[in-house]
Amino acid sequence: MATEVTYDLVCFHCGQQCEDETQWFHDKPFCCQGCMTVYEILDTNNLCTYYTLDQKPGTTRKQKTDETYGYLDDADAQKKLLTFQSPTFAKVTFFVPAIHCTSCIWLLENLHKLSDGVIHSEVVFGKKSVTIDYNPEKISLAHVADLIASVGYAPKITLAAQHDKKSDNTLATKVAIAGFCFGNVMLFSFPEYLGIDHNDAYLMRLFSKLNLALAIPVLFYSGIDYLTSAFKSFKQKQINIDVPIAAGLIALFARSSYDIITATGPGYLDSFTGLVFFLLIGRWFQSKTYESLSFDRDFTSYFPLAVSKLEKDGWKPTVVHKLKQHDQIRIRNMELVPADSILLDSHAYIDYSFVTGESKPVKVKQAELVYAGGRLIGTPVTLVVEKSTSQSHLTSLWNNDAFKKTEESQYQKVIDRAARKFTWIVLGIAIITATYWYITYPSQMWLVLTSVLMVACPCALALAAPFTLGSMLRVAGRNKLYLKNADIIERMASIDTVVFDKTGTVTHGSEPTILIDGKPNEYTLACIKTLTSFSTHPLSSHVTNFLHQRADITVDKFKELPGKGIEAFIDGRLFKIGSATFTGITEKVSPTASHVFVSIDGQFSCRFSITTAIRKDIGAMIKRLGSRAFALLSGDHDHDKEAMRALFGADVELHFNQSPQEKLEHIKNLQAQGRKVMMIGDGLNDSGALKQSDVGIAISDNQGVFTPACDGILLGEQITSIDKMLRFSRKSSSILRIGFGISFFYNAIALSFAVTGNLTPLVAAIIMPISSISVVGFSTLAVRYAATKTKMN
Amino acid sequence: MGIIIILICISLLIAVLFLGVFYWNMKNGQYDDTYTPSVRMLFEDKPEGEPKDNH
Numbered sequence: 090m091a092t093e094v095t096y097d098l099v100c101f102h103c104g105q106q107c108e109d110e111t112q113w114f115h116d117k118p119f120c121c122q123g124c125m126t127v128y129e130i131l132d133t134n135n136l137c138t139y140y141t142l143d144q145k146p147g148t149t150r151k152q153k154t155d156e157t158y159g160y161l162d163d164a165d166a167q168k169k170l171l172t173f174q175s176p177t178f179a180k181v182t183f184f185v186p187a188i189h190c191t192s193c194i195w196l197l198e199n200l201h202k203l204s205d206g207v208i209h210s211e212v213v214f215g216k217k218s219v220t221i222d223y224n225p226e227k228i229s230l231a232h233v234a235d236l237i238a239s240v241g242y243a244p245k246i247t248l249a250a251q252h253d254k255k256s257d258n259t260l261a262t263k264v265a266i267a268g269f270c271f272g273n274v275m276l277f278s279f280p281e282y283l284g285i286d287h288n289d290a291y292l293m294r295l296f297s298k299l300n301l302a303l304a305i306p307v308l309f310y311s312g313i314d315y316l317t318s319a320f321k322s323f324k325q326k327q328i329n330i331d332v333p334i335a336a337g338l339i340a341l342f343a344r345s346s347y348d349i350i351t352a353t354g355p356g357y358l359d360s361f362t363g364l365v366f367f368l369l370i371g372r373w374f375q376s377k378t379y380e381s382l383s384f385d386r387d388f389t390s391y392f393p394l395a396v397s398k399l400e401k402d403g404w405k406p407t408v409v410h411k412l413k414q415h416d417q418i419r420i421r422n423m424e425l426v427p428a429d430s431i432l433l434d435s436h437a438y439i440d441y442s443f444v445t446g447e448s449k450p451v452k453v454k455q456a457e458l459v460y461a462g463g464r465l466i467g468t469p470v471t472l473v474v475e476k477s478t479s480q481s482h483l484t485s486l487w488n489n490d491a492f493k494k495t496e497e498s499q500y501q502k503v504i505d506r507a508a509r510k511f512t513w514i515v516l517g518i519a520i521i522t523a524t525y526w527y528i529t530y531p532s533q534m535w536l537v538l539t540s541v542l543m544v545a546c547p548c549a550l551a552l553a554a555p556f557t558l559g560s561m562l563r564v565a566g567r568n569k570l571y572l573k574n575a576d577i578i579e580r581m582a583s584i585d586t587v588v589f590d591k592t593g594t595v596t597h598g599s600e601p602t603i604l605i606d607g608k609p610n611e612y613t614l615a616c617i618k619t620l621t622s623f624s625t626h627p628l629s630s631h632v633t634n635f636l637h638q639r640a641d642i643t644v645d646k647f648k649e650l651p652g653k654g655i656e657a658f659i660d661g662r663l664f665k666i667g668s669a670t671f672t673g674i675t676e677k678v679s680p681t682a683s684h685v686f687v688s689i690d691g692q693f694s695c696r697f698s699i700t701t702a703i704r705k706d707i708g709a710m711i712k713r714l715g716s717r718a719f720a721l722l723s724g725d726h727d728h729d730k731e732a733m734r735a736l737f738g739a740d741v742e743l744h745f746n747q748s749p750q751e752k753l754e755h756i757k758n759l760q761a762q763g764r765k766v767m768m769i770g771d772g773l774n775d776s777g778a779l780k781q782s783d784v785g786i787a788i789s790d791n792q793g794v795f796t797p798a799c800d801g802i803l804l805g806e807q808i809t810s811i812d813k814m815l816r817f818s819r820k821s822s823s824i825l826r827i828g829f830g831i832s833f834f835y836n837a838i839a840l841s842f843a844v845t846g847n848l849t850p851l852v853a854a855i856i857m858p859i860s861s862i863s864v865v866g867f868s869t870l871a872v873r874y875a876a877t878k879t880k881m882n
Numbered sequence: 883m884g885i886i887i888i889l890i891c892i893s894l895l896i897a898v899l900f901l902g903v904f905y906w907n908m909k910n911g912q913y914d915d916t917y918t919p920s921v922r923m924l925f926e927d928k929p930e931g932e933p934k935d936n937h
Contacts, residue, residue: 213915269901
């Protein structure tokens with residue numbers, strides 16, 4: 090009776106709609122076997138509080154990856170991961186991307202109820218990490234990882250992610266000490282501000298000396314980074330922004346010490362400590378912003394940590410970087426080949442899309458070389474390592490210029506250039522003023538010279554960029570656009586050409602409607618699934634995901650013909666899967682869907698009609714982009730050309746049947762014409778193009794999926810706000826320019842005071858911090874204003 | 883006026899004390915996670931063997 094209500098059923102575990110595979114347990118519906126298993130584990134261990142703390146807390150187990158953690162029992166891997174290790178006690182911290190709600194915290198902190206060996210576990214929600222204390226005698230590290238994976242919290246383990254960030258703490262300490270000293274120096278400067286009469290002159294001297302004592306740690310602890318950076322840039326015979334800052338700091342400090350020691354004045358230590366304090370706050374804000382938005386781009390994190398290596402007593406997991414020449418390794422389906430190796434089996438299909446952007450699997454024969462970074466498609470194979478990972482093909486490819494974008498950011502260059510000019514101008518002015526004062530009033534010369542040098546410190550200039558771009562990054566993050574770093578905002582501002590991928594970008598990638606014509610039997614469907622799973626073409630993956638039949642099948646002479654289809658022999662029968670002409674079928678089909686035909690020995694077997702829906706409101710967004718929307722590069726054939734033409738209008742170039750390599754070339758050509766290209770794709774078969782473009786944005790419908798080649802990740806539902814984000818990013822340059830203007834304005838005023846010999850400590854104290862604060866305040870407010878103006882919230 | 887010097891010493895001492903406490907807290911990791919403890923303190927410890935939760 091309950092057959093037609095399937096659409097109203099939501100999984101008790103993850104809250105997703107239950108479709109064809111609905112499972113029932115304890116009268117509760119589950120969308121898949123995986124979700125039900127998790128519920129069973131929790132239920133038997135009396136942990137169902139999990140479901141009462143938050144609504145549908147689980148994550149779906151439909152696309153469960155069978156990651157195994159066997160390699161974690163290798164002593165080397167343990168050394169990398171464990172923060173503490175003794176025979177009966179060990180401590181490990183896992184990064185668990187699935188942590189998202191109260192229930193997650195509760196379950197992960199109750200792990201000891203699931204296993205005896207776990208002593209204690211603690212979640213850090215902000216970092217999505219869980220620290221587990223366990224007893225290695227009772228449970229191995231691999232089992233701990235398996236345990237949390239079994240309840241739906243698969244840890245993400247990478248070699249690269251294993252370094253701690255201790256430097257943040259020292260920065261915070263530096264800020265704290267600078268702030269402490271700043272406050273106290275201000276306090277001791279009160280008599281000076283208010284003008285105590287000269288009867289209490291000894292008190293003023295005492296206060297000045299206290300100030301000097303407080304300023305010493307500020308210069309030699311809090312401000313030491315500026316001094317060393319300036320020193321280093323001198324060594325390289327260059328001038329960076331830190332040079333004038335360091336010169337200003339040293340001038341301020343030296344001049345004040347001289348005044349205080351000779352008892353000729355109170356010095357400018359209040360402005361000196363305030364300056365360091367505000368500079369460090371800017372730096373801290375910057376690092377916080379980067380930390381919360383950073384994601385790992387190190388290629389080592391995409392390698393499997395360990396592979397199965399043949400040893401005397403069988404296959405053993407081994408850490409990748411321990412592989413040596415002549416080691417025998419075994420690679421499973423969809424695993425990356427970690428090092429250049431020779432194939433021992435008769436043949437294998439390797440997908441090099443990760444390396445070259447070309448997604449067509451390459452057939453490798455026995456005794457041929459397989460390059461590192463290739464992904465195995467199909468049955469497991471055995472390989473012999475030729476070169477260890479460090480010197481392998483992939484490393485050199487990755488270091489190739491094509492995979493790098495300009496590292497130095499534009500604004501940093503602008504600042505450095507400005508600083509260089511600024512320094513020379515200030516030096517010139519300082520010399521001229523010094524000469525003038527030497528002639529007219531020699532006793533004042535040194536005073537004026539140091540004053541001029543002091544106000545040259547373009548601290549507001551250094552603050553404007555990190556504050557502006559930092560708050561822009563945050564706004565983008567709030568709008569579900571996660572950018573790699575602040576440089577991307579600058580590059581986004583210069584974009585004049587936007588290129589779209591079709592599948593997964595303009596259309597929904599994940600949920601196509603698939604209809605099947607013809608009546609193949611279960612075994613045939615299993616054969617089709619096996620064959621399509623060898624191919625990475627989007628249509629193939631749709632068919633693979635659509636079919637659920639399984640059987641043991643031996644495939645012979647597998648061949649993939651780009652743009653046509655795949656063919657192979659199974660049990661002596663020729664299977665052809667692909668386009669109508671390729672399979673030799675003449676049938677009129679509706680032009681609105683993609684069709685995949687299957688023929689066996691030339692006879693029609695069945696047909697899959699795949700319709701992918703166009704995302705909502707995307708047409709309006711393309712209109713708003715106007716002439717910037719430039720091209721559509723699709724890997725599919727042109728069956729929906731009409732629909733795309735209607736969507737994009739007459740002026741946009743539409744290219745179909747593009748291989749990943751062609752997409753990359755296309756972007757290159759556009760760039761050769763002097764265009765700044767933004768590529769928007771799903772990162773599956775256009776990673777090369779994403780990397781090549783000035784800004785590569787990967788569309789993700791699932792926040793857990795990470796595409797390595799992109800500059801930013803945009804949530805699928807937010808694709809309609811691309812135009813807004815571009816408009817928003819373009820505001821950055823004007824905000825920066827005004828910020829720089831304010832900074833220069835203040836410096837000009839301060840300089841005019843200094844040149845005329847009117848720079849008293851009070852004026853310096855007012856001008857310097859106010860200039861910094863007003864620049865920071867301006868950039869933060871201006872970004873907020875720009876955000877509301879462009880309707881980003 | 884001698885009292886001022888004593889007062890200054892005391893005020894500096896207290897300020898340094900607070901700075902030290904802040905440093906100690908930071909070293910101890912009290913600022914590492916500012917969200918989870920607020921959730922954790924509201925979890926109830928259920929006695930073992932309580933009837934299963936069916937809602």
